[in-house]
Amino acid sequence: MHDNFDYNHIYEDMKQTIMTLLLMVAFTSAEAQVMKKEKDGTYIVNTTTLAQDVEGYNGATPVEVHIKKNKIVKVVPLKSQEGPKYVAKVKKDMLPKYENMNVKKGTVADVDAVTGATFTSEAIKENVKRGVAYYKKNK
Secondary structure, X not given: XXXXXXXXXXXXXXXXXHHHXXXXXXXXXXXXXXXXXXXXXXXEEEOOOXXXXXXXXOOEOOEEEEEEOOEEEEEEEOOOOOOHHHHXXXXXHOHHHHOOOEOOOOOOOOOOXXXXXXXXXXXXXXXXXXXXXXXXXXX
């Protein structure tokens, strides 16, 4: 029997390996869930991984684009580092303009940015465009 055997080293190695595997599974699951289809026929496109490079004032601004029968039902902003008052302005003044917009006819129409929340607006517009493009390519 080995009196000096280091069980802590084996435990730490196993713990590190398990954490790495869990992170890989979590990342793969997030990547795989870019688009899902609901029972009612609504497609939901999550732009978290589609538009990681698109930033508002404080960073990435992912959204969920809900599309049914080739029309945008709604756009839902996801968690971001944008200021709550800017996101609230965009939700109130810009996102409703996407509702019922047809995605089949070329690209999504250009929606005006919200004054006072220009960076956030522009980033969300790009997220919507990428979400719709993904839907059209992969539905």
